[in-house]
Amino acid sequence: MGIVERKEKQKQDIKKMILDASMKLFVEEGFDNVTIRKIADLIEYSPTTVYLYFKDKDEIFFQLSQVGFEKMLELNQNLTTIANPLMRLYKMGENYIHFGMTNPEYYDVMFIQRAPMDCISKMEELEWTAGSIAIESLKGLLKDCMDKGLIQKAPVEIVAMAIWGLVHGMVSLAIRDRLESISKKLIEKDQLIKMMHQSINWFLGTIDTSVKKK
Amino acid sequence: MGIVERKEKQKQDIKKMILDASMKLFVEEGFDNVTIRKIADLIEYSPTTVYLYFKDKDEIFFQLSQVGFEKMLELNQNLTTIANPLMRLYKMGENYIHFGMTNPEYYDVMFIQRAPMDCISKMEELEWTAGSIAIESLKGLLKDCMDKGLIQKAPVEIVAMAIWGLVHGMVSLAIRDRLESISKKLIEKDQLIKMMHQSINWFLGTIDTSVKKK
DNA sequence: AAATATAATTAACACTGTTAAGTTTCCAAA
DNA sequence: TTTGGAAACTTAACAGTGTTAATTATATTT
Numbered sequence: 001m002g003i004v005e006r007k008e009k010q011k012q013d014i015k016k017m018i019l020d021a022s023m024k025l026f027v028e029e030g031f032d033n034v035t036i037r038k039i040a041d042l043i044e045y046s047p048t049t050v051y052l053y054f055k056d057k058d059e060i061f062f063q064l065s066q067v068g069f070e071k072m073l074e075l076n077q078n079l080t081t082i083a084n085p086l087m088r089l090y091k092m093g094e095n096y097i098h099f100g101m102t103n104p105e106y107y108d109v110m111f112i113q114r115a116p117m118d119c120i121s122k123m124e125e126l127e128w129t130a131g132s133i134a135i136e137s138l139k140g141l142l143k144d145c146m147d148k149g150l151i152q153k154a155p156v157e158i159v160a161m162a163i164w165g166l167v168h169g170m171v172s173l174a175i176r177d178r179l180e181s182i183s184k185k186l187i188e189k190d191q192l193i194k195m196m197h198q199s200i201n202w203f204l205g206t207i208d209t210s211v212k213k214k
Numbered sequence: 215m216g217i218v219e220r221k222e223k224q225k226q227d228i229k230k231m232i233l234d235a236s237m238k239l240f241v242e243e244g245f246d247n248v249t250i251r252k253i254a255d256l257i258e259y260s261p262t263t264v265y266l267y268f269k270d271k272d273e274i275f276f277q278l279s280q281v282g283f284e285k286m287l288e289l290n291q292n293l294t295t296i297a298n299p300l301m302r303l304y305k306m307g308e309n310y311i312h313f314g315m316t317n318p319e320y321y322d323v324m325f326i327q328r329a330p331m332d333c334i335s336k337m338e339e340l341e342w343t344a345g346s347i348a349i350e351s352l353k354g355l356l357k358d359c360m361d362k363g364l365i366q367k368a369p370v371e372i373v374a375m376a377i378w379g380l381v382h383g384m385v386s387l388a389i390r391d392r393l394e395s396i397s398k399k400l401i402e403k404d405q406l407i408k409m410m411h412q413s414i415n416w417f418l419g420t421i422d423t424s425v426k427k428k
Numbered sequence: 429a430a431a432t433a434t435a436a437t438t439a440a441c442a443c444t445g446t447t448a449a450g451t452t453t454c455c456a457a458a
Numbered sequence: 459t460t461t462g463g464a465a466a467c468t469t470a471a472c473a474g475t476g477t478t479a480a481t482t483a484t485a486t487t488t
Contacts, residue, residue, distance in 0.1 A: 007434090035474085035475065035476085036475080036477085037474090037475080037476090045436075045437090046436065046437050046438080047437095047476090047477090048436075048437065048438085048477085048478080049435080049436055049437075051476095051477070051478085052435070052436075056476080056477080057476065057477095111387070111390070111392055112326065112386070112390060113390070114390060114391075115390060115391050115392070123394075123395075129395075131395055132395045135395050135396055152420060154416050155412070157396060157397055157409070158409060158412045158413050158416055159413075159416060160396060161384060161393070161396055161409060161410070161413050162380060162384075162413040162414075162416060162417050164383065164387070164396070165379070165381070165382075165383030165384035165387065165413065166376060166379050166380045166383055167379070167383070168379075168383040168386070168387055169378065169379030169380055169381070169382040169383025169384070169386070170375060170376075170379035170383070172326070172382070172383070172386055173325070173378070173379065173382055176325070176326060176327070176328060176329060177328075177329050178325055178329070179375070181343075181345055181346045181349050182349055182371060182374060182375055182378070183371055195371070195372060195375060196375070198369070198372045199372050199373075199375050199376040199379065200376075202368050202372055202373060202376060203376050206366060206420055206421045207420045221465090249443085249444065249445085250444085250445065250446085251443090251444080251445090259467075259468090260467065260468045260469080261445090261446090261468095262446085262447080262467075262468065262469085263466080263467060263468080265445095265446070265447085266465095266466070266467075270445080270446080271445065271446095
């Protein structure tokens with residue numbers, strides 16, 4: 001039955017077209033400018049056709065966020081070469097900040113935008129999403145650091161929460177233009193990133209047991 | 215000229231009515247359910263009347279966020295009694311988390327929602343907003359801690375960014391239902407708050423120079 | 429070729445923020 | 459007290475939004 005196969009492929013192609021169009025609008029014009037009608041215009045179908053391939057707008061954004069997670073996972077490939085877990089942790093934070101600051105729109109759907117209810121239940125079905133892979137690897141890394149005595153022993157979940165909070169907090173405040181108030185003068189993006197690096201550097205320095213305290 | 219005074223007062227009263235109605239919708243039905251028409255319904259005026267008192271919807275939310283900042287400032291009154299700056303820092307973080315978790319809608323407009331451009335320029339005019347007061351007091355507190363040798367010396371801005379990031383990160387992830395993935399099972403709000411407390415506790419413990427490191 | 433299943437579209441609904449134009453209300457000067 | 463004008467408010471409308479039911483066009487199967 002080659003015909004049903006081809007049909008299925010066509011279906012997937014159109015799905016991809018819709019996602020690509022959404023992404024294009026998303027990155028170029030921002031979240032609020034992604035409308036069903038604009039998507040339909042781009043792929044040269046009628047607006048209602050979109051609903052033949054996606055339940056609603058939320059599902060499209062959910063799919064986009066999944067793409068974002070994969071991108072992030074890919075970015076973290078550069079960690080594999082780093083043996084020292086504490087160094088890896090630092091690089092991981094650096095990656096996170098870099099990803100968020102250079103892909104603010106992706107970051108938005110992944111971590112800032114309200115997650116629709118039925119996506120949450122979908123997550124629970126999957127049980128092993130790209131997002132949970134990231135957080136699990138962070139927890140593993142922390143455990144590794146503790147086992148090797150590189151950082152103080154503490155409940156992994158608590159420390160993971162703090163570290164994720166730290167980087168997410170800085171990135172999301174930056175993306176939403178709230179970090180202006182930290183210094184009196186305006187700060188440009190590059191310098192902001194530099195400051196974030198200093199922050200995680202300072203942070204990891206303080207929890208690093210090998211650094212001598214006076 | 216008592217008449218022009220009374221007129222002015224009336225104007226302020228209606229402004230307050232609009233803000234109160236917005237707030238009510240905001241808290242009870244969430245951000246997306248605050249519409250000009252619903253506000254108008256509540257105050258029993260026509261929708262266009264709202265525009266005689268506020269430039270646009272953004273201005274209403276900006277005003278609401280200002281109210282939020284004042285509420286937060288008020289909450290921080292309990293800090294004055296604490297002499298030890300490190301203890302104050304801990305309590306400040308606890309306050310922040312408490313405020314965010316019990317007033318998620320306020321927190322939203324204050325720190326998460328996209329800030330409209332012309333509000334930012336308005337901020338620069340004011341130059342001394344409730345928001346910047348909070349961040350300045352955090353910086354002052356940190357300087358105090360460093361001067362007294364309670365925590366390691368480091369650039370205040372960098373440390374302030376890290377700490378604000380830490381608490382904001384945890385709260386905003388919680389509000390947007392992203393913290394579910396940190397533990398495999400569902401976590402209820404109260405326990406989440408407890409975990410956040412443990413996080414800042416652990417964090418301040420590690421930067422506290424008086425705590426002995428093994 | 430006719431019947432059926434699939435795919436795409438048109439038209440419409442119930443909303444949204446916002447504006448121009450028209451009414452009503454109120455206060456001060458003639 | 460009447461009249462003029464300003465201020466306050468409303469009606470109607472515009473240009474959008476997500477989404478659905480009903481309809482038409484296109485393939486596929488019998």
